[in-house]
Amino acid sequence: MNDPIASILRFGDPRLKEVCEPVSRQSIETELAAEAEQLLRTVHAFRARYGWGRAIAAPQVGIMKRMIAMVLDGREHVLINPTMTWASEARAEVWDDCMSLPEIAVRVQRHYSVTVRFRRLDGREEAFEKADFSLSELLQHELDHLDGILMTDRMRPTSSIVAHENRELADMAKVRSKDPNGLEMFKAGASRPKVERAML
Numbered sequence: 449m450n451d452p453i454a455s456i457l458r459f460g461d462p463r464l465k466e467v468c469e470p471v472s473r474q475s476i477e478t479e480l481a482a483e484a485e486q487l488l489r490t491v492h493a494f495r496a497r498y499g500w501g502r503a504i505a506a507p508q509v510g511i512m513k514r515m516i517a518m519v520l521d522g523r524e525h526v527l528i529n530p531t532m533t534w535a536s537e538a539r540a541e542v543w544d545d546c547m548s549l550p551e552i553a554v555r556v557q558r559h560y561s562v563t564v565r566f567r568r569l570d571g572r573e574e575a576f577e578k579a580d581f582s583l584s585e586l587l588q589h590e591l592d593h594l595d596g597i598l599m600t601d602r603m604r605p606t607s608s609i610v611a612h613e614n615r616e617l618a619d620m621a622k623v624r625s626k627d628p629n630g631l632e633m634f635k636a637g638a639s640r641p642k643v644e645r646a647m648l
């Protein structure tokens with residue numbers, strides 16, 4: 449079988465900048481199920497190789513549909529036509545990463561909490577209600593993919609790109625140097641970040 453990781457589009461591929469089509473009710477169920485399976489297989493393969501990565505959006509493998517696959521604590525989720533119906537005013541910064549450019553991490557600001565509604569593959573409507581920051585920042589990243597928005601489009605103005613393995617090192621350097629931007633040290637998605645009010 450082909451290596452699923454080889455099917456991931458990398459930054460610079462114009463398909464990553466396109467807005468995806470909603471999945472229609474008439475769409476062929478077997479086709480959708482096969483595509484969802486492909487996405488989940490890709491997440492598992494990526495995690496096995498890199499040791500991180502929880503979700504992928506369909507356009508990242510060239511499927512231009514509003515669909516996301518996630519593996520959270522070993523549980524698989526497929527989100528069809530996900531929409532953000534609520535977002536907290538509070539925001540926090542995090543090192544964001546992406547399977548489409550796994551060598552780097554980018555400093556972004558995200559809503560601290562969001563609610564996302566979606567359909568499961570079997571058509572059931574569900575929602576992640578007021579998700580915690582770890583899930584919320586992930587959902588925002590994946591939803592952005594469906595609108596052709598990449599993490600680099602959300603990048604903070606300065607000192608915002610590092611090699612993926614240097615995220616903690618960069619944070620420690622900032623703390624030591626009392627960086628005027630006041631970035632707080634926390635691992636991406638791990639410990640609870642300090643909430644900061646949006647200053648946008």
Ligand SMILES: [Zn+2]
Nearest residue numbers: 545546547548
């Ligand atoms: Zn991504």
